[in-house]
Each structure stands twice: as C-alpha cells, then as structure tokens.
Amino acid sequence: MTMPAVKQPESGPLSRAISEEIRATLARKRLTAKQLALQCGMSPTYMNKRLRDDAPFTLNDLEVIAEKLGGDLDAFRHAAIEAMKSPPEEVNE
Numbered sequence: 001m002t003m004p005a006v007k008q009p010e011s012g013p014l015s016r017a018i019s020e021e022i023r024a025t026l027a028r029k030r031l032t033a034k035q036l037a038l039q040c041g042m043s044p045t046y047m048n049k050r051l052r053d054d055a056p057f058t059l060n061d062l063e064v065i066a067e068k069l070g071g072d073l074d075a076f077r078h079a080a081i082e083a084m085k086s087p088p089e090e091v092n093e
Contacts, residue, residue, distance in 0.1 A: 015056040017080035023051055025069050025076075040064045 011019070026036060037047035042061070050057045057065070059073075066073045 009056060011050075011053040011056045013084060014080060016053050017084045018057065018062065018076055019051050019053055020083060021076050021079045022065060022069070025071070029069065036065065036068060039068045 022036075026033065033047050033051050034044040037044045040047070040061070041064070049055050050061070062073055062076065066076055
C-alpha cells in the first residue's frame with residue numbers, strides 16, 4: 001500500500017530568502033545545484049524543487065547545505081534576513 005502524496009507547504013518569505021542566498025553562494029563558488037545535491041546526499045530533483053521555492057528546505061537540509069558550502073547555518077539565516085530587509089533592486093531594460 002502506498003502512502004498518499006502530501007502537498008508540501010508553500011515557501012514563506014524567510015525560506016525564499018534563504019534559497020536565494022544558497023543560489024547566490026552557488027554562483028559565487030561556481031557550483032551547480034546538482035553538484036551541491038550530490039555532496040549533500042540529496043537528489044538533484046529534491047534540491048532543485050527547493051531552490052525554485054516550490055517547497056521549503058528543512059532545518060536538517062540547511063545544516064548539511066551550510067556545512068558543504070563552507071559556512072554555518074547562522075550566516076545563511078543572517079544573510080537571508082538582511083536580504084528580506086532590503087528593497088528589491090530595480091532592473092533597467
């Protein structure tokens with residue numbers, strides 16, 4: 001018997017800010033989401049779903065991600081909270 005699929009909760013503002021910080025860190029370190037997922041023992045699909053804000057990361061996920069990216073969880077949290085305080089940058093076309 002299979003378990004019914006449970007819809008993941010929507011990512012909130014803090015979760016979206018943290019995933020943005022993870023994406024920025026990946027870009028700075030020139031890593032792909034797939035590389036990070038494999039280093040963290042996660043599937044690339046799982047990682048990408050969270051980086052797209054389709055579902056939130058768990059605290060356990062964030063602990064592993066922070067460790068693999070060479071930072072600590074508090075640094076990601078702090079950067080995300082600061083990003084939430086800043087108004088979005090305007091894009092000039």
